[in-house]
Amino acid sequence: MKSSTTKITFLAIYRFLDKVSPLDQDCGQLCGAACCTCGSQTDSCDLCDEDDFGIYLLPGEDKVFDRKEDWIGWEKNRAEDYEFPDSWHGTIYFLHCKTAPCCPREKRPLQCRFFPLAPHLDEEDVLHIVYQDGELTYDCPLISQKIPLNEDFIHATYTVWKHLIRDPLLYDLVVLDSDFRIEEHGDEIEYLYP
Template identity: 85%
Template structure:
């Protein structure tokens, strides 16, 4: 599966998202870094990373990693075996933290940098930012308590997704997720931006 997003573009996106944060404080202090630790070998030392909580890299994002990072566990999966868009074929990479919550923040994958936001395309194909609504094995206070997020974080995440959906694979992913969201929530979708 070949993404049109280059490594240089990904580096620029990482740099942009390094400059913003959901809150002015470390949001992990609110929940004990739940999103970083619930799948780690620190909390589940006998798990060997199998079936742990983790994230999928976006297509092409594997270029940002050597696959020798000691803080990451890697799994190679076939897109066809999971719920991905029909246009996705071949390898998708699933990662879980092995040394959480002590990952090098500047190397976090995009899905970690976007959280708790998700891209959503409405019926008119207009991009919006919404709260992540995937089922999670923990409660995120940013979502459950609707703690106001920094506007610069929301705008930067929106800007990145505006660029990323130019890639057909990522566009198809956002369309699929948005269709599920529309089916589940209908008119109750809360747009955070714009």
């Protein structure tokens, strides 16, 4: 799939997000790194097994990897076969995390860096940052206990998405997710920023 976001831009965003994190401490210690292991370090999970641990790359993000990384396995999927935007055609990559929850921090894909936050476009097409509210098979205490997040993490996530939605494929993804959210939660959506 042809993305307008370049490798240089992805790398610059990785470096920018390397400087922030949700909390000053490692939040993985609160939950056994549930978002990397589907919660299996704290609870048993019937919905996934070890082979499922992983994360989707955004379109074009595969350019950041040289395919020699021994900590990930590559799964090639067709965007049309999943609930991605209609404008997405062709290959989309799912990375299997072979060493979850441990991985090279500076190599984490973008979706790992944003969690537990997500971009949201309101009905006037204004960008906000909200909690990730898709169906999860585990409990993220940052969301369920509303543990206050570092402001620089929230602001950096906003700044990055402000840039990323200039890419039509990523804009369409945010619109799709936002429309679901508006349908599901309407006026109750909580904006964390702005």
